[in-house]
Amino acid sequence: MLVGTATADDAAVYKLDDGRAIVQTVDLITPIVDDPYVYGQIAAANSLSDVYAMGGRPLFALSIVCFPSRTVGLDCLADILRGGSSKAQEAGIAIVGGHSVEDQEPKYGLVVTGIVDPDRILTNAGARPGDVLVLTKPIGAGILTTALKKQQLSDEAYGRVVEVMTTLNRAAAEALEGLEVHALTDVTGFGLLGHLAEMVTASGVGARIDFGAVPVLPEAAELVAQGIYPGGTKRNLDHFGPKVQWPDELPEPKRLLLADAQTSGGLLISLAARDQDTLLQRLPSAEVIGEIQPDPAGVIQIVP
Ligand code: CO
Ligand code: CO
Numbered sequence: 001m002l003v004g005t006a007t008a009d010d011a012a013v014y015k016l017d018d019g020r021a022i023v024q025t026v027d028l029i030t031p032i033v034d035d036p037y038v039y040g041q042i043a044a045a046n047s048l049s050d051v052y053a054m055g056g057r058p059l060f061a062l063s064i065v066c067f068p069s070r071t072v073g074l075d076c077l078a079d080i081l082r083g084g085s086s087k088a089q090e091a092g093i094a095i096v097g098g099h100s101v102e103d104q105e106p107k108y109g110l111v112v113t114g115i116v117d118p119d120r121i122l123t124n125a126g127a128r129p130g131d132v133l134v135l136t137k138p139i140g141a142g143i144l145t146t147a148l149k150k151q152q153l154s155d156e157a158y159g160r161v162v163e164v165m166t167t168l169n170r171a172a173a174e175a176l177e178g179l180e181v182h183a184l185t186d187v188t189g190f191g192l193l194g195h196l197a198e199m200v201t202a203s204g205v206g207a208r209i210d211f212g213a214v215p216v217l218p219e220a221a222e223l224v225a226q227g228i229y230p231g232g233t234k235r236n237l238d239h240f241g242p243k244v245q246w247p248d249e250l251p252e253p254k255r256l257l258l259a260d261a262q263t264s265g266g267l268l269i270s271l272a273a274r275d276q277d278t279l280l281q282r283l284p285s286a287e288v289i290g291e292i293q294p295d296p297a298g299v300i301q302i303v304p
Pocket of ligand 2: 026
């Protein structure tokens, strides 16, 4: 076993031989949009992400489905599965089976098996002082999908958050080819703060984040200031907040924004500073949001 539970990593990694290791992950989510096809796309992109977040390449997937087939038409389930298949196809893999269970609330996701060169595994551990921290998608999806449920989201912001959540992290992962990446994860349920906290803890380093450099989805800042955010976001802030040195003037809503629970968020990359320009050229959507510091270990410093 090359990667197990010790470093709070994205997926398990099991060595087959000197050149190959299996990357294994499972993830499933409840619906966060009304459109079943789009929900299937988001769930599949979210499940595939953990393979990319280990530096791996997906090989094939199985679907895992919970569905209220007695009360909701099976054409709805077919749309969810079609959405998932479209993303698997985009990732270059097939969904070759799966399992379903009768359940009152739908849930859908993939078991994804991938492969990685054991010498090129990218875990949470390994971030080095002087590395730049790069984020490949804007944050705020949890806030926006909560606003959607309350019918307080504009069509424009809905379109943007769907675009972000359905985007595979494949291109972002491929843009790292040949670059000196020291640590890698994806930003999901624990939010940017939580996943960065896992990275700095596993790596024995600290981090500095420039608040103004963090890309944020449209309307997220306004909505969170109005008190619209998921329960998981507040729990993230309560749990990981004590690991953060906050500037006094940074108000609670902005802190919640950094802790916002994401679905199918971007990659968080700890990259040797000399490779920064190459990565930004290859991946214009990526943003440098801060850097790794030698100490205090496990602590995230936010600068306004
Ligand atoms: Co992950
Ligand atoms: Co996961």
